[in-house]
Amino acid sequence: MLSASAVALRAGARRTVRRVPLRSRAPALSAVPGAVRRHRPFSTSAARTADLSTRAMIVQTLSSVGSKREVQQYLSLFTSVSSQRFAVIKVGGAILTDYLDELCSSLAFLYTVGLYPVIVHGAGPQLNTLLEQAGVEPQFEEGIRVTDAKTLRVARDLFLRENMKLVDKLEEKGVHAQPLTTGMFRAEYLNRDKWGYVGKITGVNKQSIETAINNGYLPILTSMAETDDGQILNVNADVAAAELARALQPLKVVYLSEKGGLFDAAGQKISAINLDEEYEHLMSQPWVKYGTRLKIKESKELLDTLPRSSSVAIIHPEQLQKELFTDSGAGTLIRRGSKLLSATSLSEFKDLDALKAVLVRDRDGPNAMAAVDKYLEFLGQNDFKAYYDDAMNALAIVLPASNGRQATLATLTITKSGWLTNIADNIFTALRKDHPQLVWTVKEDDENLGWFFDKASGSVTNNGSVMFWYGIDNTDEVFQLMKDFAEHGRAMLGDSNLESRLHRAATSGANPAAQQVRAYSTLARRPVLAAPRFGGQASSGRTFVTQTNPNPPIGKKNASKSQPARIALIGARGYTGQELIRLLDSHPNMDLRHVSSRELAGQKLAGYDKREVIYENLSPEDVRDMERRGDIDCWVMALPNGVCKPFVEAVYEGRKGSNHKSVIVDLSADYRFDSTWTYGLPELVPREHITQATQIANPGCYATAAQLGIAPLVPHLGGMPHVFGVSGYSGAGTKPSPKNDVALLTDNIIPYSLTGHIHEREVSTQLGAQIAFVPHVAVWFRGIHHTISIPLAKTMTSRDIRQIYQDRYAGEKLVKVVGEAPLVKNISGKHGVEIGGFEVDKSGRRVVVCATIDNLLKGAATQCLQNMNLALGYAEYEGIPVM
Structure with a gap:
């Protein structure tokens, strides 16, 4: 009984977004305690009486980072609380220096839609610089700055300047901001003998914040506190933000970070942390140390004092809107989560009436309760496992695997609150742990369909419903699922005919799991937006075959x-x-049926154990006749450049007068510039194009590594990238030549094709940006190293760039983003690409990126198999040991 569609937004009509009331006459700014006087006229229009048309325009703009549904949902959530309880945002000194414009643009968006975050900022890096200029060496004890009188004077003046700089920049963008620089935090000395003028916050002046917001101003606070007798004390900005949050109890506590989140041991951004479920496990991991460990620990200590609806977000200022207004988010979301309960019998539920109320809330019609009663009767007689939170904001019921059938998600009902607080993700995490295979269905018009796609490893649509599944790798099982789904459709799977389905099951004694077809799930925090694709075609919006779920749905050819x-x-x-x-x-x-080689004809094929295969010398005529008879599903052309055309044309000829149409994958360069062929680089070309293709040009080895190494920065190019590539001599093939002469290569490196190499044209064509490429060959056997110098259109940091690559290749199983420059010896024999280095020169306008690839695997054979899997309808990584 899948009712997720009604759940997400059906739990009551979508609430009209509350506009923050503004007083017709604002009190004088001097009446606000702690305010630095700023003489400016108060304008009602500028002070946030944005009309509905302005709001609609902003919602439309925000929809560029997510769906309109998402934006409206989160706006309703955020505006459902008093203004000062929306968010506390901590801004570090480095953000004020390097990302001031991005920060203010993000805050301007929030301000325009009636959201008033409370801002508290630090200025640590600026303070270090000023102290060094004044001849004072910064000192720290246990991570806390030792603050003497001179340091305090410098810090106080600096904080006032930085505060006014932020306020002035916001004013330029039409945002009224109120500087609150004194009297906001009460404090006592933390330990005067040890740290000097460092404070421990004992109280927060909420009235000043509320007054500023009620008069249409964003409150901008510094992390300076005062004792009861008026002594100014220095306070860490993170500590100030936490104490501010404890006083205001906001929905969000946001820490703006250059890194844009926390990262795991593999260098991948952590999308979400559910503390109740994951804290102990995380803190036991060896990679959770230093700043990561401290931030997780501090977040838990903070969230333990806040309502369960509150969460902490660590995010880059450029992605603040995406973090706040989309299901996918952009940074690291830390929340307490909801402890999930489970039950395997009806007697384990505390209140059956409450369970009935949950089951009936998504059903319409006079017979809704009768259908639920039948369902409960069925559950009382059959095995099941239910997952739910204490408040019943989410409930999932799984019918276990039996009689050769996979486990079936029979019920999923989630309230709006359950979606927005991510209980749905917790539920699917639990399902993954307990059920290695799972099937379910959802209506095709479900507003949360993208979320389900991101939870599945396969899907198929039929007659208005989508069947999803995960964990099912056996092709025969998948075919059977699809057959059942085509025959029975949603009537046997979900809510649309629950009464008749349960009646048949109850009267016949059959298990509905044996009649139902299943659906699927993966572990993503929230649905992920597809990244831009290159190769002359772009893909935007949500798509199934993207980063968090690269395996495409089963194709049609072998269905x-x-x-x-x-x-x-x-x-x-x-x-x-x-x-x-x-x-x-x-x-x-x-199944490899035929292998053609003129030199080896008549010999037994070694290295293939499924059947005995004898090398043949197939002619184009043989190929034509085999295609005409439908003997082959996929032809792989592993011939030198300029040789395979007769064989390809033979396949074309064989298709005439035949209903059979095989797939061709060409490993040479012959068709890489032919627009009628699909370029087969799945990480950059939309996978759906490959799944529908019948003729695929496999990219070159040099070209694959170069494209993956450059693609994420194409939108930021400030000039022509230069690629210095070095390959092992296996790239020169088996035919003897100077480029594979080990004696000549020993103690040597040979450059060749210094200009105009075919891979230079290939990469330039596919990326849509001109690149320069100089290939070399060295004495090792396999593996390629690229050193790529990339000019940038704007100043960027190494962290910025690494983050771009991590985001771009998140979920790509054959692309690994590393910190240091990768080594050839570490990629040899592996099936993917490693990208690292990311060193920026002093100007900040040029970065050097390094990429390594095994030229025989991901550079050729592995990529060929990826393309074959996609085009023939199998999971993309079937038969490929992933990195």
């Missing part, structure tokens, strides 16, 4: 077949052909 795909390899003598043979040998759904 009706139970046998493995039949593969023919033309040109198997080279290194790439041998690597592909090894991969096909372990692939569960591909």
Whole structure:
């Protein structure tokens, strides 16, 4: 009984967003305690009486980072509380120096839609610089700045200047901001003997904040406190933000960070942390140390004192809107979460009437309660496991696997509050732990359909419903699911005919799980927006075959077949052909039937154990006839450049007069510039294009690494990237030449094709940006290293750039973003690409990025298999050991 669609936004009509009331006459600014006097006229229009048309325009603008539904949901949530309880935002000194404009633009958006965050800022880096200029060496004890009288004077003047700089910048953007620089925090000495003029906050002046907001001003606070007798004390800005949050009890506590979040041991951004479920585990991990450990610990200590609806977000200022107004977010979200309960019998529920109320809340009609009674009767007689939070904001009921059928998610009902507080994600995390395979269905018009796509590893649509599944890798099982779904549809799967389904199940004794078709799930915090794709085509908005879920839905070509795909390899003598043979040998759904090599004809194929295969010398005529008979599902052309055309044309000829249409994957460069062929680089070309393709040009090895190394920065290019590439001699093939002569290469490196190399044209064409490429060959056997110098259109930091790459390749199983420059010896024999380095020169306008790839695997055979999997309808990484 899947009712997630009604759940998300059906729990009552969408509330009209409350506009913050403004007084017709504002009190004088001097009446605000602690305010630095700023003489400016008070204008009602400038003070936030934005009319509905302005609001609609802003909502539309915000919708560029998420769906309109998401924006409206979060606006309703944020404006459902008093203004001062929306958010506390801590701004570090580095943000004021490097990202002031981005910060103020983000705050201007919030201000325009009637949201008034309370801002508290620090100025640590600026203070260090000023102290050094004054001949004072900064001192720290236990991470706390030792503050003597001279340091305090410098800090006080600096904080006032930085505060006014932020206020003035906001004013330029039409935002009325109120500087609150004194009297906001009461404090006592933390330890005068040890730290000097450092304070421990004992109280917060909420009245000044409320007065500023009620008069249409954003409150801008400094992290300076005062004792009862008026002595100014220095306070850490993070500490000040936490105490401010404890006083105001906001929905959000936001820490703006250059890094844009917390990162795990692999350097990947942590999307969300549910403290109740994950804290102990996280704190036991060896990689959780230093700043990461401290921030998680401090967040827990803070959130333990706030309402359960509050959360902490660590985010880059440029992505503040995305963090606040989309399901996917952008930084790291830390929340207490909700402790999930479970039950395997009705007697374990505290209140059956409450359970009935939950089950009936998404059903309409006079027979709704009768249907629920039948459902409970069925549950009382059959095995199930229920997952729910104490407030019943979310409830999932799973019917276990039985009789060869996978576990079925029979019920999922989630209130609006459950969605917005991410209980839904907690539920799916629990489902993943307990059920390695799961199936469910959702209506095709469900407003949360993108969320379900991000939870699944496969899906299929039929007659207005979508069946999802995860954990089901066996092709026969998938085909059976699809067959059941096509025959029975949603009537056998979900809410639309619950009464008849339960009646049949109850009277026949059959388990509905045996009649239902299943659906799917993955572990993402919130749905993820697709990243831009290159190669002359762009993809935006949500798409199934994107970063958090790269495996595409089952394709159409083999949907009706139970046998493995039949593969023919033309040109198997080279290194790439041998690597592909090894991969096909372990692939569960591909069968290598024919291998053509003129030199090896008549010999037994080594390295393939599924069947005995004898090398053949297939002619174009043989290929034509085999295609006409429908003998082959996929042709792989592993021939040198300029040789495969007769074989490709033979396939074309064989298709005439035949209903059969095989897939062709060409490993040469012959068709990489042919617009009628699909360029097969799944990480950059929309995967749905590959799943629908019948002729795929496999990218070059140099070109794959170069494109992946440059693509995330294409929007930021300030000039032509230069690629210095060095390959092992296996890239020169098996035919003897100076480029694979080990004696010549020993103690040597050979440059070649200094200008106009075909990969230079390939990369430039696919990225839509001109690049320069100089290839070299060295004495090692396999592996490529690229050192790429990239001019930037604006000043950026190494952290900025690394974050861009991490975001771009999040979830891509064959792309690993590392910190240091990657090494060839570490990529040899592996199936992906490593990208690192990210060193920016002193100007901040040029970065050097390094990329490594095994030229025989991801540079050729592995990528070929990715494309074959996608085009033939299998999971993208089937048969590929991921990184």
